Amino acid sequence: MATLTIDPRISHSTADFVTAGHKLYIDGKFLSAASGKTFPVYNPATGEVITHVPEAESEDVNRAVSAARRAFDSGPWPRLSASERGRILWRVADLIEQHLEEFAELESLDNGKPYTIARIADVPLTVDIFRYMAGWTTKIAGKTFPISFPGDFHSYTLREPIGVVAQIIPWNFPLLMAAWKLAPALACGCTVVIKLAEQTPLSGLKLAQIFDEAGLPPGVVNILTGYGEGAGAPLAAHNDVDKVAFTGSTEVGKLILKAAAGNLKKVTLELGGKSPAIVFPDARIDHAIQGTASAIFFNHGQCCCAGSRLFVHEKIYDQVVEGVSKVAGSIKVAPGLDPSSQMGPLVSDEQYRKVLGYIESGIHDGARVTAGGAKTSDHGYFVQPTVLTNTHPGMKVVDEEIFGPVVCATPFSDADIEAILKQANDTIYGLAASVWTENLSIAHKVSRGLRAGTVWVNCHNVFDAALPFGGYKQSGWGREMGEEVLNNYLETKAVTMAL
Ligand code: NAP
Numbered sequence: 001m002a003t004l005t006i007d008p009r010i011s012h013s014t015a016d017f018v019t020a021g022h023k024l025y026i027d028g029k030f031l032s033a034a035s036g037k038t039f040p041v042y043n044p045a046t047g048e049v050i051t052h053v054p055e056a057e058s059e060d061v062n063r064a065v066s067a068a069r070r071a072f073d074s075g076p077w078p079r080l081s082a083s084e085r086g087r088i089l090w091r092v093a094d095l096i097e098q099h100l101e102e103f104a105e106l107e108s109l110d111n112g113k114p115y116t117i118a119r120i121a122d123v124p125l126t127v128d129i130f131r132y133m134a135g136w137t138t139k140i141a142g143k144t145f146p147i148s149f150p151g152d153f154h155s156y157t158l159r160e161p162i163g164v165v166a167q168i169i170p171w172n173f174p175l176l177m178a179a180w181k182l183a184p185a186l187a188c189g190c191t192v193v194i195k196l197a198e199q200t201p202l203s204g205l206k207l208a209q210i211f212d213e214a215g216l217p218p219g220v221v222n223i224l225t226g227y228g229e230g231a232g233a234p235l236a237a238h239n240d241v242d243k244v245a246f247t248g249s250t251e252v253g254k255l256i257l258k259a260a261a262g263n264l265k266k267v268t269l270e271l272g273g274k275s276p277a278i279v280f281p282d283a284r285i286d287h288a289i290q291g292t293a294s295a296i297f298f299n300h301g302q303c304c305c306a307g308s309r310l311f312v313h314e315k316i317y318d319q320v321v322e323g324v325s326k327v328a329g330s331i332k333v334a335p336g337l338d339p340s341s342q343m344g345p346l347v348s349d350e351q352y353r354k355v356l357g358y359i360e361s362g363i364h365d366g367a368r369v370t371a372g373g374a375k376t377s378d379h380g381y382f383v384q385p386t387v388l389t390n391t392h393p394g395m396k397v398v399d400e401e402i403f404g405p406v407v408c409a410t411p412f413s414d415a416d417i418e419a420i421l422k423q424a425n426d427t428i429y430g431l432a433a434s435v436w437t438e439n440l441s442i443a444h445k446v447s448r449g450l451r452a453g454t455v456w457v458n459c460h461n462v463f464d465a466a467l468p469f470g471g472y473k474q475s476g477w478g479r480e481m482g483e484e485v486l487n488n489y490l491e492t493k494a495v496t497m498a499l
């Protein structure tokens, strides 16, 4: 029965999960919100309500933070042997992998992305980060120092978990964003309260079951569904939280910073972007066309590192714009659960209206549409992959993050690398960039000159658990993934002993 009311293509187990009564996960227990309130979850392919989840508010945040505080101050997690913590994180990875299809179905149903992509990207990358971080538990170590202070001393550092961590995540990669945050915090021995995005709570709620089954002690991970203002704000401001890690818009990132000021909790932020993709005249043109199209259209442009500003050398500008427009026109836009779908609906009605509004504003300001430019139907939140030309700084579509499948193409004429770097760096953001060239010297010079946390050469959107990811400028503070992310969740203590 349940399958028919949601989508006939999803499995019975996923349908049963979606329609079951959902609960918050606090102190190892599945609980309703203290107020009893719930809010609806939508299928963006149809706009229909598929289920309801608890609406956590301050009282639930307090319960979750208390549980995390107890688990940190007196529970076993930070005191477990490093290898035992690693073993439990590895078990989490195994369990997610065992439920790969269900997770992929949930991501597709809830976020709108193609099931086929969630199955080969979102879920496997989630498994990878848990395994990668499981490996780090046994390698977190301090150093010894030959100090020169008069006398005889033995000095060393300890790396200790930062404490209770609040994590607030967005909806574009619901499971993967949870994993990027949870896996390193847990590897370091922290305890966590995570608030899922209101638009996409389902895979995070499924993850609660996995943590429970993996044998995580109560209170180590607490999972809340709720709204930004109702649950996110009190969590970010909570005095018993030692650190807040946020991914989302730059605007809300600034609010998080203010909320954190009360007890000066540590803050890391992974925010927006307006990433350039720069194509030089010696690039392999077909490869660059496919690559820069995928740079913007992957995940419907709902990537913080989307290649949303395309700079192409004038010699090949027409050819590349025509090629990218052709790719845009050929993308199959359909519900994510349709096996032939290459692009699903945008995540929500709000995002759909916002992206269409940006396209309208671009056209109003003089942009020319060479592909897409409209919604695909009146049913669901589908927007055509869109290419805009005749755009320039000062236009909203060029200056602001659209977070949808819309790219602004601009020619550049100067052979002088400094000139194109100046244009590429002309943004408040600095998350990522890609360079398309066969010339080694250009590739290295441009990679050095770009003010961005990630530079891809002849590729875009290549992620790995081992590689740090994060922003320069207003794209954020700190890094996700790699060895580097451990710094987000560790304190350094210097110990000096007179001998
Ligand atoms: P957002 O408003 O920044 O939301 C991100 C997370 O913060 C969500 O969990 C949200 O809760 C929560 N939140 C909102 N207001 C808060 C507050 N005052 N205090 C604490 N937490 C709060 O992002 P969005 O609404 O999902 O998307 C808006 C724009 O953000 C997008 O159009 C895009 O430009 C950008 N964005 C960037 C990324 C990225 O990866 N860098 C990801 C997603 C979105 P709710 O779920 O209730 O809103």
Ligand code: MG
Binding pocket: 228
């Ligand atoms: Mg929001």
